[in-house]
Amino acid sequence: MSENMGNKVSLELYRTQLLARYFEQRASDLFLENLVKGTNHLALGQEAVAAGFGVAMNKSDYTYCTYRGHTHTLVRGAPVAPMLGELMGRECGILGGKGGSMHLTSVEHGAMGSYAIIGAQLCIALGSAWSAQYLGTDQVTTVFFGDGTTNIGTFHEALNMAAVWKLPVVFVCENNLYMEYTPIGKVTAVEHPGADRASAYGLDSIIVDGNDADAVYHAAQDAYARARAGDGPSLIECKTYRHQGHSRADPGKYRPKEEVEAWFARDPISMYRLRMMENGFTDEDLTEMETEIQNTIDEATEVAKLSPVPSLDIIDKDVWADGGSAWRN
Amino acid sequence: MAQLTYREAVAEGIAQEMRRDNNVVFLGEDIAAAGGVFKATVGLFEEFGEKRVIDTPISENAILGAAMGAAMTGLKPIAEIMFSDFLAVCWDMVVNEIAKARYMTNGQVKVPLVIRTANGGGSRFGAQHSQSVENWAMAVPGIKVVAPSNPSDVKGLLAAAIRDPDPVLFFEHKSLYAMKGEVPNGEHVLELGKASVLRQGDDATIVALAAMVPRAVKAAEILATKGIEVTVVDVRSLVPLDTQTILAETVKTGRLFTVEENPRLCGWGSEISSIVTEECFYDLDAPVIRITTPHVPLPSSDNLEDATIPTVERIVETILKNMG
Numbered sequence: 147m148s149e150n151m152g153n154k155v156s157l158e159l160y161r162t163q164l165l166a167r168y169f170e171q172r173a174s175d176l177f178l179e180n181l182v183k184g185t186n187h188l189a190l191g192q193e194a195v196a197a198g199f200g201v202a203m204n205k206s207d208y209t210y211c212t213y214r215g216h217t218h219t220l221v222r223g224a225p226v227a228p229m230l231g232e233l234m235g236r237e238c239g240i241l242g243g244k245g246g247s248m249h250l251t252s253v254e255h256g257a258m259g260s261y262a263i264i265g266a267q268l269c270i271a272l273g274s275a276w277s278a279q280y281l282g283t284d285q286v287t288t289v290f291f292g293d294g295t296t297n298i299g300t301f302h303e304a305l306n307m308a309a310v311w312k313l314p315v316v317f318v319c320e321n322n323l324y325m326e327y328t329p330i331g332k333v334t335a336v337e338h339p340g341a342d343r344a345s346a347y348g349l350d351s352i353i354v355d356g357n358d359a360d361a362v363y364h365a366a367q368d369a370y371a372r373a374r375a376g377d378g379p380s381l382i383e384c385k386t387y388r389h390q391g392h393s394r395a396d397p398g399k400y401r402p403k404e405e406v407e408a409w410f411a412r413d414p415i416s417m418y419r420l421r422m423m424e425n426g427f428t429d430e431d432l433t434e435m436e437t438e439i440q441n442t443i444d445e446a447t448e449v450a451k452l453s454p455v456p457s458l459d460i461i462d463k464d465v466w467a468d469g470g471s472a473w474r475n
Numbered sequence: 476m477a478q479l480t481y482r483e484a485v486a487e488g489i490a491q492e493m494r495r496d497n498n499v500v501f502l503g504e505d506i507a508a509a510g511g512v513f514k515a516t517v518g519l520f521e522e523f524g525e526k527r528v529i530d531t532p533i534s535e536n537a538i539l540g541a542a543m544g545a546a547m548t549g550l551k552p553i554a555e556i557m558f559s560d561f562l563a564v565c566w567d568m569v570v571n572e573i574a575k576a577r578y579m580t581n582g583q584v585k586v587p588l589v590i591r592t593a594n595g596g597g598s599r600f601g602a603q604h605s606q607s608v609e610n611w612a613m614a615v616p617g618i619k620v621v622a623p624s625n626p627s628d629v630k631g632l633l634a635a636a637i638r639d640p641d642p643v644l645f646f647e648h649k650s651l652y653a654m655k656g657e658v659p660n661g662e663h664v665l666e667l668g669k670a671s672v673l674r675q676g677d678d679a680t681i682v683a684l685a686a687m688v689p690r691a692v693k694a695a696e697i698l699a700t701k702g703i704e705v706t707v708v709d710v711r712s713l714v715p716l717d718t719q720t721i722l723a724e725t726v727k728t729g730r731l732f733t734v735e736e737n738p739r740l741c742g743w744g745s746e747i748s749s750i751v752t753e754e755c756f757y758d759l760d761a762p763v764i765r766i767t768t769p770h771v772p773l774p775s776s777d778n779l780e781d782a783t784i785p786t787v788e789r790i791v792e793t794i795l796k797n798m799g
C-alpha cells in the first residue's frame with residue numbers, strides 16, 4: 147500500500163477510475179453504433195483527476211464541470227443507466243433527454259452541472275461557494291476546466307473574486323496540453339497555464355501529476371482542508387492527456403506520435419493497477435473488481451437501450467418554475 | 476402613501492424584501508458603501524451590512540455567475556449590472572446559463588434571482604450608456620422581463636421579482652430615477668405579467684413601456700384637447716406578457732399604437748403588433764402603427780438624442796396623422 151493511504155482509499159480510487167474508464171469506453175462504443183448522437187468529449191486518459199477529487203470530497207460538496215464532464219458527474223454518484231440514457235437521448239436520461247452529453251447534472255449528488263460555454267462554470271461556482279460561506283455550512287465547491295480555459299476572461303474574474311471573498315472553492319485546471327486542436331503553449335504567455343497565473347491572485351502555484359490518482363487525492367485533501375478552515379480558494383493544475391481527439395469529430399492527428407506514445411505509457415489506470423499489486427493486492431482481487439464494474443456498465447447499457455425516447459410532452463415543460471413554458475396569458 | 480422618487484423606490488423595494496427574507500443578498504459595482512452610481516441603493520449597506528450588500532470588482536460575468544450559483548444553492552440574490560449596455564459583456568450568463576439551466580436539466584436546477592439594471596436614453600450619455608435592450612431579453616426563453624414606469628410599480632414589481640422563483644431581468648429607466656410619485660407604505664407587492672390601464676378613451680389605444688409611458692400619457696392629454704380620446708396601457712412586463720389586456724384594449728378602440736424606445740428592428744412592439752394582427756385583425760380599423768427609435772445607435776447631443784427617442788410631439792403627430 148502507498149504511504150499514508152489506507153486500503154480503503156486505494157480501492158475507492160481504483161474503483162472510481164475504472165468506473166470512469168468503462169463508462170467512457172461504453173460511450174465511445176455506443177457512439178460508433180450510432181446510439182449516441184451529437185458529439186461526445188471523452189475524458190479517456192484523464193480519469194485520475196475526476197477520481198482523485200471525487201474520492202477526496204464530501205458527499206454534500208458541490209462540483210461543476212465542462213462538456214468533458216461524464217466522469218466528473220459519475221464520480222459524484224450519479225447513477226449509470228440515466229447517464230448513458232442521457233447520452234442516448236432516452237426517456238430514462240438523467241436530464242430526460244433535454245440536455246445531452248454536454249450538460250450532465252445531478253443536483254441530488256452535488257453535481258451542479260456540465261457547462262459548454264468555456265469558462266462560465268468558474269463564475270457560477272463562486273455562487274455555491276458564496277452560499278456555503280453565507281449559510282455557514284462546511285461545503286466546498288470544486289470546479290473543473292481545461293488548460294485552454296485559462297485564457298478567457300471568466301477564469302480571471304472568478305479567481306480574483308474567489309480570492310477577495312476568501313471563498314471555499316477549488317479551481318482544478320486539467321492541463322491536457324491542448325485547447326481543442328491547438329497546443330496550449332502556442333496560445334499562452336506562460337508555460338504552466340494554471341499554476342503560473344496563481345500568483346496574480348495571491349495563491350500558491352500548485353502542479354500535480356494528473357495521471358496519478360494518489361497525487362491528485364492528496365492535493366485535493368490539502369485544498370479541501372484549507373477551504374474548510376476558511377483560508378480561501380486554491381488553484382491546482384493537473385498535468386494529464388486525453389487518449390482520443392478533442393471530440394468525436396476529431397481524430398487528433400495533430401499530436402506527435404512520440405508524445406501520444408509517452409502518455410499512453412503513463413496511462414493512469416494501468417499505473418494504478420501496478421501500484422495496487424506492489425502494495426499487496428492480488429491480480430485476482432483486482433480482476434474481480436474490474437469484472438464487477440464492467441457488469442454494472444453492461445447492465446446499465448441494457449436498461450438505457452430499452453428505455454423509450456422521451457415523450458414530446460416535455461418540450462414545453464420546465465422553462466419556468468410552474469413547470470410550463472407560457473410567456474403570455 | 477408616501478411621496479418617493481423612482482430611485483428611492485428601488486431601495487425601498489429591496490429593503491422590504493431583505494427585511495423579510497435573510498437569504499436575499501445584493502451584489503454589484505459601487506452599490507454598497509457608495510449607494511450606487513444612480514444613488515438607487517442608498518441606505519441598504521448601512522441597514523443590512525457588508526455580508527448582504529456587497530461591492531464587487533468590475534467583473535460582470537463573476538457578478539452574474541456568483542448570483543446564479545448562489546441562487547442554485549439556496550440564496551435569493553439581486554445582482555446589479557450598472558448600465559444595461561453592459562449586459563452585452565455578460566450576455567452568456569444571462570442567455571446560456573441563467574435562462575437555460577432549469578430547462579436543460581429537466582427542472583433540476585432552480586435559479587431564483589433578479590438582475591437589476593439601468594436602461595434607456597435621455598441622459599446624453601451616448602450610444603454605449605443609453606440603449607434600451609429589453610427587447611434582447613424578451614427574445615430569450617427562460618428569463619422574465621420587467622420594466623416599471625413609476626415609483627409605485629418599481630417597489631411593487633421589484634418585490635414581486637425578488638419573490639419570483641424564476642430569474643427576472645429588471646430594467647429600471649435611468650431618465651426616470653428622479654420621478655416622484657405616491658408609493659404605498661408598508662408591504663407592497665404586485666403581480667408580474669399584469670399590464671395596467673392608465674387612462675381609457677374610445678378612439679385609439681397606446682401601448683407603452685417604462686419612460687415611454689409618461690410620454691404616452693402626456694400625448695393622450697394633448698390629444699384629448701383636440702377631441703381624441705386615447706387609452707394608455709403600461710405593459711410593465713414583457714415576459715410574462717399580458718396579451719389579454721392589450722388585445723381587449725385594442726379591440727375597444729380598433730386602433731393600436733406602440734411606443735418603443737428600442738431601435739426599430741425587432742423592438743418589443745413588433746411582437747405585440749404581430750399578436751394583435753393575428754388575433755384581432757377584424758376588430759382593427761387601421762394598421763397597427765409602431766412609434767420607435769429609428770434604427771441607429773443613440774447620438775449624444777441634446778437635440779440629436781431628443782429627436783431620436785420618441786417624443787410626446789412625435790406620438791401626438793403620429794396618432795393625428797393616422798386617425799383619418
Ligand SMILES: Cc1ncc(C[n+]2csc(CCOP(=O)(O)OP(=O)(O)O)c2C)c(N)n1
Binds near residue numbers: 262296325
Ligand atoms: C466561449 C467558447 N469559446 C469556444 C468554444 C469552443 N470550444 C469548445 S472546447 C474548446 C477547447 C477547450 O480547451 P480546454 O479548456 O483545454 O479543455 P479541454 O477540451 O482540453 O478539456 C473550445 C475552443 C466554446 N465552447 N466556448
Ligand SMILES: [Mg+2]
Binds near residue numbers: 293294320322324325
Ligand atoms: Mg485542454
